[in-house]
Amino acid sequence: MRSWSFLGVLALLLVNESSAFKAHDFKTCSQSGFCRRGRALSARAKEAKSSWVSPYSVDPSSVHISPNQAVFTAAVQSSLYPDIKFGLEVRIQDDGVARVRMDEVGGLRKRYDEAAAWALISEPVVSKDIKWTTGKKDTRAVYGDKKDIEVVVAHQPLRIPLLRNGKEQVVINGQGLLHMEHFRNKIEPATSTEEPAPEPEEGAEGSGESQTVLKVENPRAWFEGDTEDALFEETFSSWTDSKPKGPESLSLDINFPNHGTVYGIPQHATRLALPTTTGSDPAFTDPYRLYNSDVFEYLASSPVSLYGSIPLMHAHSTESTVAVFHVVASETWIDVSHSSEKSTETHWVSESGILDTFLLPGPTAEDVFKQYTRLTGTPVLPAHWSLGYHQCRWNYVSSDDVRTVQRRFDEDDMPVDVFWLDIEYSEDHKYFMWKDKTFPDPVEMTNDVAVNGRKMVVIVDPHLKRAQDYPAFKQASELGILVKPNSGQGEYEGWCWPGSSSWTDFFNPAAWDWWKSLFKTEETPGKWSWTKSTTDIHIWNDMNEPSVFNGPEITMPKDNIHYGGWEHRDIHNINGMLFSNLTYQAVAERTDPPTRPFVLTRAFYAGSQRFGAMWTGDNLGTWEHMAVGVKMVLANGLGGLSFAGSDVGGFFGNPEPEMLVRWYQVGAFAPFFRAHAHIDTKRREPFLLDEPYKGIVKDILRLRYTLLPVWYTAFRETTTTGMPILRPQFIMFPKDKAGFEIDDQYYIGSSGLLVKPVTEKDVREAKVYLAEDQVYYDYFTNVAHRGSAKGKEITVPAALDQLPLFIRGGSILATRERPRRASSLMKRDPFTLRVALDKSGSARGELYLDDGVSYDHIKGDFVWREFVAETKKGKKGLRLSSVDLGKAKPQEAVDGVALATYNPQNSFAESVLKDVRVEKVVVVGLSAKPASVKVEGSSEELVWEYTSGVASNEKKGGKASVLVIKDPKVLVRKDWAIVIQ
Structure with missing residues (x-):
């Protein structure tokens, strides 16, 4: 075993971790042999234009339909290599998703075909209602409740489109860029003692393939190129890849002829709507790369591959949303181009693996998320405490340091749930072994944290x-x-x-x-x-x-x-x-x-949502990184990984107080909320800030804890539907084209909260886009802003202590307003209901609760309520009611497990929530002062206060009316109604 000197290791670590992103450490497409080959293939196709024809075709005589009619199989040949065989399979699943698989048959070696086994939660169920019909030119299946979906396998050349209502939604090999490099043996060059093979004379007949290959006029050159490029060995910097299996890359074009915007394929630091990488004016000159990489201080705008890879791409238009899930585990490069505003072309080039691609037909974004999470699983319901605030740095240097940090949080009355330890806790970086000199009492230290209702996370x-x-x-x-x-x-x-x-x-x-x-x-x-x-x-x-x-x-x-x-x-x-x-x-x-x-991961793949949270890695303490972090968290949500966040303050650097305040505002409205810092940075725990910054951050932390019931309810929803917790405009308003590229504001689940973080220096106003003719209330001031059916941009104040946060009209939020030092101490606190009436005077919302730590919720031990505010026809006033959703929707699931035995009198409801009440109801937007407010069935008038609204100003909005009902004495776990006359 070779040993390394301490100084040598230290020097290497300092080089790796103390300087900015080094482009030379990572390949570009031009430095990657299989990516060069893939892009060259695309270039030849573009040059040939209409004369370009894919060499792959289906042998019609080999077409076979399974007895249940759901599975199509056929032999595929390439005209370039008639002796190489490929097998094609197309399956239609019971949810309408089409799965396309192609592999080399009887090759010299086996291609990697196990990626799906790791990503999928189970083998998808094949539909029993599919009937394939085979004609001279193609084989096709029509299906769906309205018989509006069609999958076609065109025989020659091979082309596979998925259509809805006769319009192509997704097309595989429409541009003829499919190429599965077959396995072959390396042909060693002739030795010097051998006679060189004679070249055939021009026009000579009977020249064999081996002779023809030597000539520039290689008949395969139009497709593969006339030179071998890094097929059996490749060098990058000082490393040589031996490539013992030779070339095995997979090229595949996937086009969206009627969808002009695409999203997904995280993780990249770029805009949510993916910019182009080819054409006359590309945003990036390299393709997007999927190759999990430790990219220290990555660029804030780049197609460079970062820590995780999810090969899922959404395509959207005003008519529908579709997606493709290309299940490959090897390094992959993806070019994106737009031939018009209404269509998108993509080219995927992977180093190895079989073709295994799922076509998700939608037609809505919600449908796509359901289809994807049926494949890879929904996000796991996290421990409730993990949604609180996490305090971390590299490194808290001792057990006494941890105790001191905890004490300072308590002295300043700042809430926190988790303290973290980085690598320096361990003896010589031997994980599971504590450094006795600085952490002599790890169990006692942890217990000192736990006695205050908190946890620890250790690397x-x-x-x-x-x-x-x-x-x-x-x-x-x-x-x-x-x-x-x-x-x-x-x-x-x-x-x-x-x-x-x-x-x-x-x-x-x-x-x-x-x-x-x-x-x-x-x-x-x-x-x-x-x-x-x-x-x-x-x-x-x-x-x-x-x-x-x-x-x-x-x-x-x-x-x-x-x-x-x-x-x-x-x-x-x-x-x-x-x-x-x-x-x-x-x-x-x-x-x-x-x-x-609770497990936090840096690297991830499709399916990682089943195992916890992720963060966006080693970001910089810059405004640009703060802004792109928002977009990256949104993109991860589109990839199924909603439990995500960026390091608050930036991992590296010393952010000024203004930046740190803004970053806390960003972090408090991300699903995963953690401050983290590099070992070389100054200590920047929030209690170290001077006023007014300390007070502002304290208010932000308290706001996060006030809204924990909203976050936890949103997590329950994503565990059942797969819908992301943070929802960009295109999901909320799929027909509003003006919102397709908006990625600096978002909604939290179905709560109705709209967030517009401020991510620029010295900004004191913010522009917020409202996509609908609906009222939006400022969360803090109750100022009402009215949107427009055509979309409307409003300007709102955004002083340093002001976060642009709005409640969409028609929403009801359940919050816990009592300040606590940790979330575990809130479990018996009463609730405040904030009712934000829409323009018709109604609203609804949900609240989900369980013990937050066990799996008893799967057995039905939870409380899930729906709150509805509505005016009955022919009656005046407003009725606010609470309904048991667990009883009303027993078929729904949590954590993907059907709730077969829900009991309203379950142990959680009858113990923890037995006496938990609603202590306040705030109704915003009533049209007039009420005459009476009572609990239905009671003659006793409740205590209430009413403040009339202020007339709306077109530019600044107007303050809405506010009704505050004090302690109506209704229990969270019970059905009840409050009548406002």
Whole structure:
């Protein structure tokens, strides 16, 4: 085993972590052989224009329809290589999604085909109502409740469109860029002693293929190019990729002929509506890259691949929303172009893998999210405390430091739920082992935090220090579960925080139980585990791209070997998800029965939403990074990963107080709310700020806690529907074209809250776009603004202590207004209902509650209420009622599990919420002062106050009327009604 000197490691780490983004550390398309080949293929097609024809075609005689009529299979041939066989399969699922698969048949080697097995929650159910019909030119299936969806497999050339009402929604191989590079053996050049093969004379007949290949007039050159480009070996900087399997890339064009805007394919630091990468005036000259990478201080506008990869793209128009989920785990480059305002062309080039693509027909955004999460799972319902405020830096230096930070939060009466520890807690970066000198009492420290109703999160990275006195490494080595080098023998060795390191291969089933055993907090005979820990410690998985400081592109060599003989190139983008998946299971299973874990991951893939939260990585303390962080969190939500946020304040840098205040406003309205900072930054905990900044941040923190019931209710919704928690304009108003590219304001779930964070210096006014003829109330002042059916931009005040936050008319919010130092101390607090009436005088809202830590909610132990304010026909006044949604909608699910046995008198409702009441009702927007306010069925007049409104000003709006009902003494868990006459 090679050892590394301390100074050498330290120098490497400082180089890696102390300077800005270095473009030379990461490939561009022009430096990636398979991307060059893919883009060159596209260039030849564009040059040839209408004469370009895909060489792939279906053999009509091979077409076979399964007995249940749902599955189409056929043989596919390429005219370039008649001897190479491909198999095509098209399945129609019971929700209308079409799955297209193509693989090489009988090839020299096997292509990686297991990506879907990791991403999908189960094998999708095939529809029983499909009938394929085969003609001379194509085979097609018509389906859907209205028989309005059609999938066509055109035979020659192969082309697969999905249509709705006769209009093409998604088209595969419409431009003829499909190319599955088949496996082949490397042909070694002739030795010097051999005679060179003679070139045939011009016009000569009978020249064989081997001779023709030597000539520039290669008949395959029109498609593949006339030179071999990095097929069997490739060098980048000082690293050489041996490519033992040779070329195996997959090129695929996916077009949206009737959709002019596309979103998704996170993670990239760019606008939500994806800018173009090709054409005469591209926003970026490189394609978007999906290749999980440790990109320190990434650029705030770039197609460069970041920490996670979700190969899901949404396409939107005023008529419909559709999507494609291209299930590939290898490095992938995606070009986006717009041939017109109404259509989008995309070109996907992946290094390896089979073609396995799901066409999601929509036709609404809500339908697309349901279709996608049926495949990959809905986001998990998190522990309630994890929605509070998280305080972190690299590093709190000792257990006393942690205690001091907690004490300072309490002295300044600032709420916080979680304190975090970065890598310096561990002895020589050997995770699970505390540094005794600075953390001599980790269990006592954690208990001191827990006694105040709080938790801790501690980092556990995937690299294991190669040291025989480190039990985790020693056990992994003995079990043979470490990633292997390209020889397939021994253990791969690279550099990370501990110096010489190896990585657990989580694709190996033998690693699973072992990894989970490490997190046990009690001693197990014959096993080593983290006994100096408690169940109040949760986990942060960082560096899991994986990050390898001395590896190509700061990651693992592509020709490393994983379980099953697969190369790292095949599974790279899935690697990090397996790490957080096993950690999530490990933390859940520390207790019996299991409790909800919190796991934060940096690397992710499709399906990672099932295992917790993510953050946007090592951002900078700049206004640009603050702004793009909002867009990135929105994009992650479109990828199914709603539990997301950016480091408040920026990971690196020392933000001025104004920037820090604005960043707290941004963070408080992200699903995951954490402040974090680099080891070289000044301490910037909110209690260290001078006034007025400290007071402003304190108010922001309290606002977050006031709104926790709104956030938790939004999380319940996303666990059942897959709809993102943060919703951009195009989801809320799909027919309003003016909102398609708006990505600096958003809505929180179905709550009706509209947020417009301020992300620019010295800004004291904000422009907010209202897409509908509806009233919007300022959350803090009750000033009413009326939108327009044609869309309307309003200007609102945005002083440093003012966050543009609005309640959409027609919404009811349930909040908890009593200040507490942690969310766990709020569970028996009363509620305030804020009723924001729409222009017709009605409103509705929801509230979901459970114990926030166990899985008892799956058994039906929860309270789920609907609040409705409406005027009965023929009657005056307003009736505000509470209805049991658990009873009204027993078929709905939480965490994807159907609730078969809901009981309104469940243990949670009868214990924790037994006496929890509504202590205040605020009704905004009444047309006149009421004469009477009573609980229905009671003759007793409630205590109330009414403030009339101020006439609306077209420019500034007008203050709405406000009715405040004091302590109506109605219980949250019960049905009731308040009548306002």
